[in-house]
Structures are given as structure tokens and as C-alpha cells.
Amino acid sequence: MGLILCATRGGEASRRTRDKAIELAKERGDELVFLYVVDMSFMDKTAAPVVVDAGSGVERMGGFLLAMAQEHAREKGLEAQVVIREGKTREEIKAAAKELEVDTVVLGLPAEGGVFPEEGILAFVREVEEETGAEVFLV
Amino acid sequence: MVMKGARFLTGAMLLGLLVFPWASAFxxxxxxxxxxxxxxxxxxxxxxxxxxxxxxxxxxxxxxxxxxxxxxxxxxxxxxxxxxxxxxxxxxxxxxxxxxxxxxxxxxxxxxxxxxxxxxxxxxxxxxxxxxxxxEHRMGPAFFIATFAFLLVFGFISFRVLHETISALMGAVAILGVSYLLGSSNPDFWIISFERAIHYIDFNVIFLIMGMMILVAIMGRTGVFQWLGYQAYRVTGGNAWYLAALLTIITAVASAFLNNVTIMLLMAPVTIEMALVLGIHPFSLLIPEILASNIGGAATLIGDPPNTLIGSYTGLGFLDFLLHMGPMVMLSMVVLLVMIRFIYGKEYARSREMASSTLLERLREDARITDPGTLRKALIIGGVTLVLFFLQDLLGMPPSVVALLGATGLLVWVRPDIEDMLQEVDWTTLVFFMGLFMLVGGIEEVGLIQMIAQFIGAIAGENLVLATLLMLWVAGVASSVVDNIPFTAAALPIAAFLSRTIPGAENNVIYWALAVGACFGGNGTVIASAPNIVTAGMADRAGYHLSFSHFLRVGVPTTFVTILVATIWILIRY
Structure with a gap:
């Protein structure tokens, strides 16, 4: 039984990605892990006073989004696990894939709301495949 | 002959009396x-x-x-x-x-x-x-170098090319560097001395912001803002329109007294969760909150940095801002509520509670008060601080002292550890303001500000209405595109010139116009103001990308209408 890692946030783009991951997991009989990365890099370009732990709020929101993904998977007859990591999105996806020794990584293609700029996604796919040995599905 | 001789003698004596004192002094x-x-x-x-x-x-x-x-x-x-x-x-x-x-x-x-x-x-x-x-000012090399440095920094900050603190520091160091490296040997390159640059730093602003940072940081850790958001959800029974209205009002009121960036950072995640629970697009709740944070922040001296800059520069106090800006803010909030009902009414009508009990429980858990003890203390100290702000003019107390009193009182009562105390202050923001003040001082020294002021003064003449409208709408449009903090810092001396020279401007109407324009203009585009940017970032983390054009479709009409409302109010009131 293999392991599928699906990086997800919320929104329409992630919904398609999640559905594909669930479909793959059911087809193959693999286990499924949803991953949310708490990436606060958007705060870097403002000097606005940040005197609260904004990351905690994002982490809780991420937990909520993962809970939604889990419920969605359950409705489709699949029990999924969830993982939250903190850091830069790409690095944490690769790190999670390595640590969990996943067989497949499911990523969303750039769209409105996509995490990656289009020109970077193919390079990232190659990086993941080379560094983790996992197969990558772009949705 | 005798008469002529007498007149001559008298003249000589008088001349002697006039000259002799000096002659004797020599x-x-x-x-x-x-x-x-x-x-x-x-x-x-x-x-x-x-x-x-x-x-x-x-x-x-x-x-x-x-x-x-x-x-x-x-x-x-x-x-x-x-x-x-x-x-x-x-x-x-x-x-x-x-x-x-x-x-x-x-x-x-x-x-x-x-x-x-x-x-x-x-x-x-x-x-x-x-x-x-x-x-008279002279446009020599110093003038052009200082102007270029300022425009470059302005552009870097406004279009988020570089971190604001780095940008401002870079500008300040550039003008000082040119002055000492080149200006020491060639006066044509002399912009500003270090002592003079320090003189331009408004430490009242620095310490006021620092004090409020500490207050809001401690209050923010208690979970009270998230709790308020969730209470709005409970009270409205899941009615999306009522929820949106209540969240908008809560955000506006909170932003009037506390830093609006922090308010949005804390409220955005739980707002997104509530939107998902109701099955509506998060933007239908988030965007009204963003707009309300910029409008509400205009109500008081401490709500938005442009107001803090204006208040410190002019000596206008907390009560002055509340009395003069408060009515405009309230009117604009009414207009905002009408507009969001119109814009998002269909989205609100779609709402139905879609979440399972698990998710609802999770939402409730994410929005609970995490530290009731600290919250109680923070509310007490916050209340006392607010009273002191109201009494500030009576006591002759600078607002920075009020903020520091409240912050120190809260720190002593809540968190005595010095390391923790230091962590509550965002030093990069304070350094940003210091660099900005020095840079604006540089362009004042070389005469750029005076040149712009004269140009505007020439257009406005002695027409107070024209000058006020110019300040209001130019500030509004500019703040929609560029960062309103450096804009306000540069516009203040211009407002001072107009207030000094135009008859009738002693009522400070030009400053109120600047405050309204700078604050309300922050609603124009998604990059116009820090709360907009951090909320967009939060939404992106949830998979909802708030594009420039999407925000523009809501932000521009809102900015236009609220500034129009303010214009009408100002023309009637002043």
C-alpha cells in the first residue's frame, strides 16, 4: 500500500487537487495525507507593525481547511491523514514527502489562486521527483 | 547773516549730537x-x-x-x-x-x-x-540627489520592491552619505547634517506607536478579536448579511483604537473559516472588513499612522480627531454598509450553514479567549489609557506619554520579563519611521517641499475651498496608489504652508482633509494600505487569491463615494 501526499489550501483550485488525490488513493488503494504549509512569507514586504503571532492564526485556519479536506475525503469513503508544517511552501512539500517516504505527490496547477507561478511549476516537479523519488501528479 | 550763522551753529550742534555718540563709541x-x-x-x-x-x-x-x-x-x-x-x-x-x-x-x-x-x-x-x-532655494546637485533618493524610496515602498524599513534606511543613509562624503568639500552637495536629520525625527510619533504596539500585542494574544468575530456569527444566527455588517462595524471600531493591521491579521483567519462554514466566498466578508479597517482607523489620533503623524506635527489631540473625524467616519461607515449590501447581497443570500458539527466545534475552538486573566487586565489598562487620551489636552500630556503609561502599566501588570517586553515591539517599524523622517527632512532642507507647497499655493491662491478640495482629493488618489505614510510625512509641511497663508485655514480644515484623503485613500487598491496587503496574503493562504483587479472593482467605488461624503461634510461643516 503506497502513500499519496496532497498539498492543499482551500479554494476551487485546491478542491480539484483534493478530488484527484482522493480518486487516485481509491484507485490504487493507497493511503492519503493532506498537507498544509503555514507560509508567512507574504509578511516580508510590509513594514506594518506585526506584534502578534499571525502564524498561529494561519495554522489554526490551516487546521480548519485540512479538517474540511478530511471530511470531504470521508464522504467519498476514504480516511485521510493531515499534516501541518511551517516554512516556505516548496521546501516543506519536499521535506514532508521525504520524511513520510511518499510514493506520489499531488500538486495543483497554477490557476487563479495557484500557489506557484506557472514558469516555476515544472522545475519544481522535477525537483520533487529527483529529491524524493516520488511520482508527481499535476492537477 | 546772524540768523544764517545761528542756523548753521544749531545744525552743527544737532549733527554733533547725532554723530558724537557714535564717534565717541568708536x-x-x-x-x-x-x-x-x-x-x-x-x-x-x-x-x-x-x-x-x-x-x-x-x-x-x-x-x-x-x-x-x-x-x-x-x-x-x-x-x-x-x-x-x-x-x-x-x-x-x-x-x-x-x-x-x-x-x-x-x-x-x-x-x-x-x-x-x-x-x-x-x-x-x-x-x-x-x-x-x-x-531663496537653489536647485543644485543636493536638490536633485535628495529628490531622486526620496522618489526612489517612495517607489520601492509603494510598489513593494523592497522592505519598507530597508528602503527608508537606504534613503536616509544616502542623503547623509552624500552630505558628508561629497558635501564636506563641496557645499553644492550638502543636503543635511546628522544633527539636523535627528531633529526631524518626531519622537512623539515613535513612542506613541511603540506604546500602542505593546498594548495591542498583549490584547491580541488573548484571542479577543477572534472571539468577537465568532460572537458576531453566533449572534447573527448564520445570517450572512447581518454577520458581514456586524464584522464590518467591529473591525471599524477596533481599528479606531488599535492598529488596523493587527486587527486584520487576527480577524482574517476566523473570518475565512466563518465564510466557509456558511458556504459563501470569503471575499464577501473579508473585503468589507478591509474597507472598514481603513475607514475606522481614520476616526482617532491612534487609529492610523497618517493621523498620528498629523496629530504630532500640528499638536491636534485625541479629542480633536474624534470630534472632527468621527462624524465623517460614521457617515462613511453607513455608506459602506449600503455599498457592501449592494455588491455582495446575492452572495449573502446564497449562504446556508454547510459545516458539520466537527467543523463548527473547530471554529468555536479557534475563536475562544485563550487568556481571560490577561484580557481582563488589558481591558482595564486599555480603558484607563483611553480616558487619558480624552484628557490629554487638559493635562497637557503628549499622546506618546499616554501610550507609554498604558503600555508600561500593562507590561508591569501582565508580563514582567524584560525579554518578553522587548518582543512586543516591532522595532523594524520604528526604524522605518526614523528613516522616513530623516529622508523627508532632507527634501525639506533642499527646498523640494517648499517648491511643491508654493506651486499648490499658487493654484489655490487664497481660496480655502479649492485648497481643501485639492488636499483631500490629491491625498485620496495618491494614497490609493502609493503608501500613505510617506505621502503624509511629505504632505504635512505643504499642509502647514497652506494653513499659514490662506485666510480662514486656522480651523485646521486642510489637515482634516489630508487625514481623510490619506486614510480613506487606503481603500483604493489592494496595495494602498498595509491591512489590505496582509489580508490578501491571509486569503491567499486559504487558497483565495485577491487580485489587484478584483479589489479595484470594489475599492475604487468605495473610496470615491466615501471621499465624496467627506467632501460634502467638510464643505458644510467648515
């Missing part, structure tokens, strides 16, 4: 001529640090005394120069001429023959008051 040990005056620019703004000296020419026009180092004008532009009376004797005896020379970097040198007619004698001393000496 050469007396310790007798000096005290020359006083005031150095100003063409807008009658006092110039500090101008060099004033007297050069002595002989009857052949050759300078026999270059005046040494002379003296420097003080902060109020005044100067005092003491000369030995031997020097004064030269022109009196027709054997030379005294030339007054006033010079300052980035200004044309004033050189004129010293007119001794106004000289007066008091006791042993001679006095010669010269009145105001006007130095």
Missing part, C-alpha cells in the same frame, strides 16, 4: 555693534544653520576682512552677530563698506551692503536690527 574698549535678524525662506519658514557674516571692504572695493566664521542662525532663524565698533567706523567715515552675507546649503547666498541707518544706541552698545532676511 574705538572705545568693549564697545560693540550687535546685529540681529532672522533668516527665513521665501515662505517665511525659519532657516536654522544659515551662516551670517559681515565682510569689510575698503574704499577701493577690496575685501580686507572676510568676516571669519560669522555666526549661525538658530532653530527659529534668529541670529546675533557682535562686531567691534572699529569696523563700523569705516563706512561711517566713508572709508569702506560693510557687506552682509547670509548663506546656507541649497540656498542662494544673500549678499547686500549693510545699511547702518537703523542703528540705535543703548548704553554702551550699538544695535542694528535687520528684520527678516530671505534666502
Amino acid at each position: 574705538g572705545e574698549d568693549g564697545a560693540t555693534l550687535i546685529i540681529t535678524g532672522r533668516v527665513v525662506d521665501s515662505q517665511e519658514v525659519p532657516l536654522e544653520g544659515a551662516s551670517v557674516k559681515i565682510r569689510v571692504q575698503d574704499s577701493q572695493g577690496v575685501f580686507i576682512d572676510e568676516g571669519g566664521e560669522g555666526t549661525k542662525s538658530q532653530a527659529d532663524g534668529s541670529f546675533l552677530l557682535a562686531l567691534p565698533t572699529e569696523i563700523v567706523a569705516l563706512p561711517m567715515e566713508g572709508q569702506g563698506e560693510l557687506t552682509l552675507e547670509v548663506s546656507k546649503a541649497s540656498h542662494a547666498t544673500l549678499s547686500q551692503t549693510l545699511d547702518l541707518e537703523g542703528m540705535a544706541r543703548i548704553g554702551e552698545q550699538l544695535y542694528l536690527p535687520l528684520g527678516d532676511l530671505i534666502l
